[in-house]
Amino acid sequence: xxxxxxxxxxxxxxxxxxxxxxxxxxxxxxxxxxxxxxxxxxxxxxxxxxxxxxxxxxxxxxxxxxxxxxxxxxxxxxxxxxxxxxxxxxxxxxxxxxxxxxxxxxxxxxxxxxxxxxxxxxxxxxxxxxxxxxxxxxxxxxxxxxxxxxxxxxxxxxxxxxxxxxxxxxxxxxxxxxxxxxxxxxxxxxxxxxxxxxxxxxxxxxxxxxxxxxxxxxxxxxxxxxxxxxxxxxxxxxxxxxxxxxxxxxxxxxxxxxxxxxxxxxxxxxxxxxxxxxxxxxxxxxxxxxxxxxxxxxxxxxxxxxxxxxxxxxxxxxxxxxxxxxxxxxxxxxxxxxxx
Amino acid sequence: xxxxxxxxxxxxxxxxxxxxxxxxxxxxxxxxxxxxxxxxxxxxxxxxxxxxxxxxxxxxxxxxxxxxxxxxxxxxxxxxxxxxxxxxxxxxxxxxxxxxxxxxxxxxxxxxxxxxxxxxxxxxxxxxxxxxxxxxxxxxxxxxxxxxxxxxxxxxxxxxxxxxxxxxxxxxxxxxxxxx
Numbered sequence: 001x002x003x004x005x006x007x008x009x010x011x012x013x014x015x016x017x018x019x020x021x022x023x024x025x026x027x028x029x030x031x032x033x034x035x036x037x038x039x040x041x042x043x044x045x046x047x048x049x050x051x052x053x054x055x056x057x058x059x060x061x062x063x064x065x066x067x068x069x070x071x072x073x074x075x076x077x078x079x080x081x082x083x084x085x086x087x088x089x090x091x092x093x094x095x096x097x098x099x100x101x102x103x104x105x106x107x108x109x110x111x112x113x114x115x116x117x118x119x120x121x122x123x124x125x126x127x128x129x130x131x132x133x134x135x136x137x138x139x140x141x142x143x144x145x146x147x148x149x150x151x152x153x154x155x156x157x158x159x160x161x162x163x164x165x166x167x168x169x170x171x172x173x174x175x176x177x178x179x180x181x182x183x184x185x186x187x188x189x190x191x192x193x194x195x196x197x198x199x200x201x202x203x204x205x206x207x208x209x210x211x212x213x214x215x216x217x218x219x220x221x222x223x224x225x226x227x228x229x230x231x232x233x234x235x236x237x238x239x240x241x242x243x244x245x246x247x248x249x250x251x252x253x254x255x256x257x258x259x260x261x262x263x264x265x266x267x268x269x270x271x272x273x274x275x276x277x278x279x280x281x282x283x284x285x286x287x288x289x290x291x292x293x294x295x296x297x298x299x300x301x302x303x304x305x306x307x308x309x310x311x312x313x314x315x316x317x318x319x320x321x322x323x324x325x326x327x328x329x330x331x332x333x334x335x336x337x338x339x340x
Numbered sequence: 341x342x343x344x345x346x347x348x349x350x351x352x353x354x355x356x357x358x359x360x361x362x363x364x365x366x367x368x369x370x371x372x373x374x375x376x377x378x379x380x381x382x383x384x385x386x387x388x389x390x391x392x393x394x395x396x397x398x399x400x401x402x403x404x405x406x407x408x409x410x411x412x413x414x415x416x417x418x419x420x421x422x423x424x425x426x427x428x429x430x431x432x433x434x435x436x437x438x439x440x441x442x443x444x445x446x447x448x449x450x451x452x453x454x455x456x457x458x459x460x461x462x463x464x465x466x467x468x469x470x471x472x473x474x475x476x477x478x479x480x481x482x483x484x485x486x487x488x489x490x491x492x493x494x495x496x497x498x499x500x501x502x503x504x505x506x507x508x509x510x511x512x513x514x515x516x517x518x519x520x
Binding site for chain 1: 378402405409412414417418420478479
């Protein structure tokens, strides 16, 4: 029993890890293709059919580049930075329910790595930890521009975390649970949380953009002001880790948004189709991935549409708009909940 | 079979506890002894992480995750932010005078005395502490305890935090007026 459990979880963890890496890998390709589409260009089309092998070529290039560690840099922390960025990016997917329970040979197999009863807070914690990779790397480079990037990342992260936490509180009042599995199960069919928390979702979405350092919130790596921001001094695969961590972050936050607000693995009329439970589960999992891919596309769409904020605009939006809105959302949710 | 498994889990639990306790002490010593302030903060972050593991071993999931978010995720980021912004280095650090060192030793000694006294007070309990409810640290139970038995202290501490926040804003505002 115990061994079977461990093997089952091991397979699940490996699969989730592999899928996150695969999606992140092809997100880099999709990013360039979407950019090309929006700017009326062709995009990468040399490596393989439609340029599909481009991510592999990029990876190989990254590995073969010369690795430079600045002479005055703090060597250990210089390596710890990108490793930490990658680690925290991969940690978030542990509590996301990828589907309902599969039933194989009378045995229930959960499609969630672990269902801790503070799952929502766990994700919030991992997100708040993500900034350390950027900060440590930026400081260890011993470069003024890198330091500026690191400091910007920290202040941005702290500012938007507050609004994100407040929007999660409003969601919590509706769901009444912190467990990701229960939150997903509550949205069965078409009872998605987006209909009960539209404002909360909007705040969460904006904060997710800020926490993943995506445009319009990519001030830590703002090349017009800071050369390359926190990764100015990085080369070879260490730079690759930073860039790659951003895409994994994007994937995980898309999965979180899909689970929290867009029903997770649930889809409309799932209980009226008359299929067996396993088929419904598989369709649901596919549905979840379609939702995630839509969110990733949205991330890219915004990146190539909206210009970057100025720093004071960023702070004003965070502190003077999003936080009061989130508090108003909590009050509103409380009033509606006490009336109904 | 299950008794054997239980004993095995207990042994693993105890060895994890000793390992993590050892790491907490080592890293908290490193916080004090490292010369570079940024390294100090990073060691402090690892120390807080070991505390999180302690809470998980005690089955206090909520406390563990709150410690993780508030101390590691928020307060330590602010610490690191301030220290990086000031860019304190070994060469820019001012020399401490002898008086400051002596004051530091006296203050530290007082703290150590209080801690040792508190530890000695616990020794007088002959009966070992037995946890009757092992799931006390889960969200639901903790919330019930906080909002029933300890409602007044809980609300009072929240008012205290709010007043501290307002005070900080007031202080910051005064300074900006003086500059203008």
